[in-house]
Amino acid sequence: MTSQAVLELRDVTRRFGASTVLDAVNVTVRDGSFTALLGASGCGKSTTLRIMAGLDRPTEGEVLLSGENVADKTAYERNIAMVFQSYALYPHLTVFQNIALPLTMRHLNAFSRVPGLGRLAPGSATARELITKKVTETADILSLADLLHRKPNSLSGGQKQRVALGRALVRDPVMFLLDEPLSNLDARLRVKMRSELVSLHKRTDRPFVYVTHDQVEAMAMADQIIVMIKGKVAQAGSPRDLYDRPADKEVAAFIGTNSINFFEPDDGLGQMNGYPVNALIGIRPEHLAPAAGGHFGARLETAEFLGSETVLGLRTERGKEILAIAPGDYPVPAPGSEVRLGVSPERLHLFDRQSGKRLNAEHAR
Amino acid sequence: MTPGRLFGRSLSLALLLIGALAILLPFIWMVSLAFKPQDEIFTATIQLLPSRIEWSNFTKALTETDVPRYLLNGVIVVVGILAFQILFAVPCAFALAHRRFAGRTLIFGLVLAALLVPFHVTAIPIFLGFAQIGILNTYWALILPFVPTAFGIFLFRQFLAQVPSELFDAARVDGLSETAIVWRIAFPLAMPAATAFAIFSITAHWNDLFWPLIATTDSDLATPPRGILFFRDEESGDDVGPLMAAAALITAPLVIAFLLAQRKFTRGLAAGGLKG
Numbered sequence: 001m002t003s004q005a006v007l008e009l010r011d012v013t014r015r016f017g018a019s020t021v022l023d024a025v026n027v028t029v030r031d032g033s034f035t036a037l038l039g040a041s042g043c044g045k046s047t048t049l050r051i052m053a054g055l056d057r058p059t060e061g062e063v064l065l066s067g068e069n070v071a072d073k074t075a076y077e078r079n080i081a082m083v084f085q086s087y088a089l090y091p092h093l094t095v096f097q098n099i100a101l102p103l104t105m106r107h108l109n110a111f112s113r114v115p116g117l118g119r120l121a122p123g124s125a126t127a128r129e130l131i132t133k134k135v136t137e138t139a140d141i142l143s144l145a146d147l148l149h150r151k152p153n154s155l156s157g158g159q160k161q162r163v164a165l166g167r168a169l170v171r172d173p174v175m176f177l178l179d180e181p182l183s184n185l186d187a188r189l190r191v192k193m194r195s196e197l198v199s200l201h202k203r204t205d206r207p208f209v210y211v212t213h214d215q216v217e218a219m220a221m222a223d224q225i226i227v228m229i230k231g232k233v234a235q236a237g238s239p240r241d242l243y244d245r246p247a248d249k250e251v252a253a254f255i256g257t258n259s260i261n262f263f264e265p266d267d268g269l270g271q272m273n274g275y276p277v278n279a280l281i282g283i284r285p286e287h288l289a290p291a292a293g294g295h296f297g298a299r300l301e302t303a304e305f306l307g308s309e310t311v312l313g314l315r316t317e318r319g320k321e322i323l324a325i326a327p328g329d330y331p332v333p334a335p336g337s338e339v340r341l342g343v344s345p346e347r348l349h350l351f352d353r354q355s356g357k358r359l360n361a362e363h364a365r
Numbered sequence: 366m367t368p369g370r371l372f373g374r375s376l377s378l379a380l381l382l383i384g385a386l387a388i389l390l391p392f393i394w395m396v397s398l399a400f401k402p403q404d405e406i407f408t409a410t411i412q413l414l415p416s417r418i419e420w421s422n423f424t425k426a427l428t429e430t431d432v433p434r435y436l437l438n439g440v441i442v443v444v445g446i447l448a449f450q451i452l453f454a455v456p457c458a459f460a461l462a463h464r465r466f467a468g469r470t471l472i473f474g475l476v477l478a479a480l481l482v483p484f485h486v487t488a489i490p491i492f493l494g495f496a497q498i499g500i501l502n503t504y505w506a507l508i509l510p511f512v513p514t515a516f517g518i519f520l521f522r523q524f525l526a527q528v529p530s531e532l533f534d535a536a537r538v539d540g541l542s543e544t545a546i547v548w549r550i551a552f553p554l555a556m557p558a559a560t561a562f563a564i565f566s567i568t569a570h571w572n573d574l575f576w577p578l579i580a581t582t583d584s585d586l587a588t589p590p591r592g593i594l595f596f597r598d599e600e601s602g603d604d605v606g607p608l609m610a611a612a613a614l615i616t617a618p619l620v621i622a623f624l625l626a627q628r629k630f631t632r633g634l635a636a637g638g639l640k641g
Contacts, residue, residue: 050534053538055534055537055538074537075537075538076537076538076539076540076541080538081538082534082535082538084531084534084535085531086529086531088529088531088532088534088535089535090532090535090536090550091554092553092554092556101536101539101541102539102540105539105540105541105545106540167535167539171539
C-alpha cells in the first residue's frame with residue numbers, strides 16, 4: 001500500500017439545499033487499486049463518484065488528482081472515464097460510433113466532425129484512421145468486433161455493458177469510475193462480468209473505483225472497500241480488515257453474506273467471563289457452530305440445507321433469534337430440540353452499546 | 366357480427382364519411398375546377414368530373430402569373446422560420462430540462478404563459494417596432510416574429526425531460542461541450558419531436574395570411590396565400606380555372622409532406638407528451 005495516491009478527496013462535503021449528502025468525506029485511491037464504495041442506497045456513494053468524475057462539485061473540501069487540485073476541471077479535462085448504471089449508450093449511434101465518440105471529440109476539430117464535409121478537412125483522414133484502429137482494438141478486447149455496426153437497442157444487457165466499458169477503455173483514462181455497472185444484469189452474467197472486470201483491471205493497471213450496494217461484489221473484486229453510511233465514511237480498509245475488525249456495528253452488519261448476530265448483555269451471553277458488562281457482542285453466523293460443550297444453548301426453529309453448509313435458525317431461552325452455520329454433513333436434530341453452540345473467543349466483536357463503536361478489549365485479538 | 370353491432374358500425378362509418386365529405390368538399394371542388402375547361406366551370410348542373418382534363422389552367426398559373434414566385438417565397442419564409450426556431454428552441458429546451466440554474470422554474474412558467482398569448486395580440490407592437498427599424502417589406506419581417514417559439518420550446522422540453530440525464534453526463538465525461546451535447550446527442554434523440562414540430566410550424570406559416578398581409582405590401586415578397594389575393598385582384602375573378610390551379614399548387618406541398626411524414630408526425634406527438 002505504498003503506491004502513489006492517484007485521487008484524494010479531502011473533507012469533501014456536499015449539500016443539496018438543507019440536506020447534507022456528504023459529510024467531510026476522506027477517500028484515497030491509490031495507483032493500481034480496485035476500490036469499492038459500498039453502502040445502502042442514499043448513503044452518498046454515487047454523489048462521491050460524481051464528485052470524483054467532476055460531474056458534481058463539492059460544497060466544501062478538495063479533490064486532488066495526482067496531487068493537483070482539480071476543483072475547476074471538467075470530467076473530460078480530468079481524463080477520468082465513467083461507466084454508468086444504465087450504461088448511457090447513445091441510442092442514435094452505432095456501437096462503433098458510441099465507442100469512437102470520446103476520440104472523435106479529442107482528435108477531430110469542430111469542422112472535421114461535420115458529417116461528410118468534415119472528411120475534406122486537412123489531417124482528418126489520419127485522425128480517422130487512428131480512431132478506427134483504436135476502436136477496433138478495444139472491440140477485440142471486449143469481443144465486440146461483430147457488433148460494431150449495430151445500434152444499442154438491438155444489444156443484450158451484457159453486450160451493452162461491454163460497449164459502455166469499451167467507451168471508457170478507448171480513451172486510456174487515468175482512472176475508471178463504475179457506478180453499479182452490474183446491477184442491471186442477471187445473476188449468472190453478473191458473476192461472469194465480475195471476473196471480466198477484474199481481468200480488465202489487471203490489464204489496464206489503472207485504479208478502478210466501483211460503486212455498489214452489494215457487499216459480495218465488493219468483497220470479491222476490491223482490494224480496498226470504503227463503507228459509507230449516511231454520507232460518512234464508516235470504515236475504509238481491505239475486505240479482510242472489514243470482515244475481521246469492523247469499526248462499528250453498522251459496518252459489521254453490512255459486511256458478510258449472513259447477517260451478524262448481536263447480543264445485548266441480557267440476551268443470555270452475559271455469563272461469558274471477562275468481557276465488559278456493557279458491551280454489545282457481535283458473532284457472525286459462520287463462527288457460531290453446534291458444539292457439544294458449547295457456551296450456550298438455543299432451540300432449533302429452522303434449518304436450510306445448502307449443500308456445503310446448513311443455515312440454522314435458532315431462538316435463545318430469552319427469545320432472541322439467532323443464525324448459526326453448521327457444516328453440510330451436520331445431522332440436523334428435530335425442530336424444537338436444544339442445540340449447544342460454541343464460538344471461539346477471538347471471533348467475538350465487541351461494540352459500545354451507546355455509540356456502536358468497536359471496543360478493543362484486550363482479549364479480542 | 367350481430368345485426369345490432371353491424372348497424373352501429375354502419376352508423377358511425379356513415380357519420381364519419383359525412384364529416385369527412387363536409388371537410389373535403391371545398392378541397393375536392395377546388396381540384397375539380399382546376400382541371401375543368403373554362404366553359405364547364407360555370408354551368409347550371411353540378412358536374413364533379415370534367416369531361417376532359419384541362420392542363421392549360423396549370424400552365425397558365427405557372428407561366429403567366431407570379432405563382433412560382435409565391436411558392437419560392439413560401440419556401441424561403443417557412444424554411445427560414447423553421448431553421449431559426451429549431452436553432453433557438455432546442456438549446457433552450459435542453460437548458461430547461463437538464464440544467465440547474467436560478468429561476469429555471471420561473472422561466473419555464475413564462476414559456477407556458479407565452480403559449481397562451483395569441484400572435485394577434487403582439488402583431489401590432491411588432492409591426493410598429495419593425496417599422497421603426499425599417500425592416501418591413503423584407504423577408505426578415507416575415508421570419509423574425511416567429512423565431513421565438515414558446516410552443517417549440519415546450520414541445521422539445523417535454524421530450525428531452527424524458528431522456529435520462531445519465532446520457533448527458535456520459536457525454537460530458539466523453540468530452541462534449543454543452544453545445545455539442547445539444548446538437549450531437551439531444552437533437553438527434555428529439556427527432557420525432559422535431560418532425561412533429563416541423564409539420565406544425567410549416568403548416569402554420571405556409572398557410573398564414575394574417576402577418577404577410579400586415580408586414581408586406583410588395584408583391585415580390587408575397588407568400589402563397591398572400592399571392593392568391595394578388596392573383597384574384599389582378600384577374601378580377603373571372604379566370605377561376607387558373608386561380609383554382611394555383612390554389613391546388615399551393616396546398617399540394619403540405620398535403621404531400623403530411624402524407625410522407627404522417628407516421629412520424631403522430632409518433633412525435635405521442636412522444637412529446639401531448640397525447641395520453
